[in-house]
Amino acid sequence: MHFDKSPKEKPCCTLPTVKKLLEQKRRRETSAVPAPCSTSTSSTSPAPPTTVSEPSPSESFTCTGAAVSYSDMAVSYEHWVPESTHGFYAGTQGTSYAEDFSLPLTSEYNTQQQPVYDRMPRPYDCSLAVTDPSMVSPWSLLSPSQSTQLSFGPNMDAGKLEEARMLLKGMDYSRAICQDEDGDTILHIYTAKGLRECAYAAAEKLRDVGELDAREHKGKTALLVAVTANQPEIVQDLLSLGADINACDFKGQTALHVAAHYGFPGVLQAVLSGRSINLEARNFEGMTPLHCAAISHSISVKALSASGPADVHLQAKAAEKLSCVQMLLSSGASPSSQEIKSNKTVLHLAVKEGNIDLVRYLLRVPLPNMKDFVNMKAHGHTALHMAAGLHGNPHQEEILQLLLSKGADPSIRNLENDQPAHLLQSGLQGEQLKLMLKKRSASSRRRILSLQDQE
Structure with a gap:
């Protein structure tokens, strides 16, 4: 902070402003x-x-x-x-x-x-x-x-x-x-x-x-x-x-x-x-x-x-x-709130970074609409799409399983018409994960048909 001084007067010290203190x-x-x-x-x-x-x-x-x-x-x-x-x-x-x-x-x-x-x-x-x-x-x-x-x-x-x-x-x-x-x-x-x-x-x-x-x-x-x-x-x-x-x-x-x-x-x-x-x-x-x-x-x-x-x-x-x-x-903060620029929720952000701790926690929060929350889209991508893209991440399979257990739909397509299975890596691990997604997708279809028959 500087104050008016006479020309001959020299400051004996420098004032640490908030800017300097934080620096x-x-x-x-x-x-x-x-x-x-x-x-x-x-x-x-x-x-x-x-x-x-x-x-x-x-x-x-x-x-x-x-x-x-x-x-x-x-x-x-x-x-x-x-x-x-x-x-x-x-x-x-x-x-x-x-x-x-x-x-x-x-x-x-x-x-x-x-x-x-x-x-x-x-x-x-x-x-x-x-x-x-x-x-x-x-x-x-x-x-x-x-x-x-x-x-x-x-x-x-x-x-x-x-x-x-x-x-x-x-x-x-x-x-x-x-x-x-x-x-x-x-x-x-x-x-x-x-x-x-x-x-x-x-x-x-x-x-x-x-x-x-x-x-x-x-x-x-x-x-x-x-x-x-x-x-x-x-x-x-x-x-x-x-x-x-x-x-x-x-x-x-x-x-x-x-x-x-x-x-x-x-x-x-x-x-x-x-x-x-x-x-x-x-x-x-x-x-x-x-x-x-x-x-x-x-x-x-x-x-x-x-x-x-x-x-x-x-x-x-x-x-x-x-x-x-x-x-x-x-x-009371809403986990369903989306970023303005990317439409990502906190679940998208956690999955995209392979943050298994945060994914586990978010999926344990008691939400009345958990299935809708898990299947929300961010510019066309669901959290399951993002998990499928975690090539080489040690937590990829666990994140996919957690999302599927909470109602993630593997049949949903993104803006490029890709399902999560289409985004998996090549090789043996990718084939195993693809088989897991296909089994869940078939199981989901059977449940839907069963519910329709009951109606």
Whole structure:
């Protein structure tokens, strides 16, 4: 943030705007993998390097007829632990805005400094407490009846909140209310740094002047910044103060889209607890939050397949993303919603990527019209057509069997007049699968004839 200075005055530090804070976060995530999630996320020690990284969404998942670009939303492995402000409570009157937010200009936050403002406690545990103990494995699934139990942090410190209110009261109007050249308000910066009490005080002030949903240069409100920074407590605080729960950025991403894509179950739970939320909101790629969650889960599963099941970090991330899919469905998101560009449902997306975990889960969701759901078309292709095209995928046969067991019709033809059997690979395996489809097709015809005779 820049303010008018005399020609001879030189800034003593550079203000880390929200843009810089998020860029630092992404650089840390792509250069190192953190230690496994535990009951405390307060450590800022650098994580050991790794040679295996989760591919970016734009590289690892593409949909025919639908552009899937998340250049601004890199898939992350870790919960962002913001650095505390340095010298934050040095004084309230005449305090420099830049001095309030000084940070070292390095890719890692400087952990040697001892800030006056103590680091806020973050007891949120990224390991999921679920009724199924096998959820610790990325290949296990939650049943639709199981519930994910997530908790947020403790109540705000009343003393720190009052201090923050006094600080805001002592600031001049431009520092407390206005936006800088990147569109950041003081609330955006407090939120990005995870300073809950300060963010609450700033949100109160901005709410009073009708600027609680002010947008920064990429269209993010403070609520969207809180979601991106994985701050479930601040998300709850902002919603309680009246933040727009359905606000979207310049790519049409709402808080649900962002939380679902990153795989932040705690943040997602906080957002879902809000009122009047649009579960079927579409981003500018035509996707609902459920589509984003399904795509992101497939990315983690692919990365885990490449690195091996011993990668506990990817295991945890895949489990978190699968829990996000479950939470959206449990909250009422429709599995039958289709992408605007490709007409794919989440089942199409899961089958196309050979994501056996997600296919199993989706086919266990109790739907009154399961047969219709399984036979929905995406530009002429059913999920069975897509499964038939999984040449060389180790889960192809199981996916075909699962779809057939739920009423998938092997006689349906696509726009090229092909049945699923016509799309199978050549060779012995293809012939065996073709025989399986033909037997099911003949069995289906016999059932239809039997029903007609009974009528």
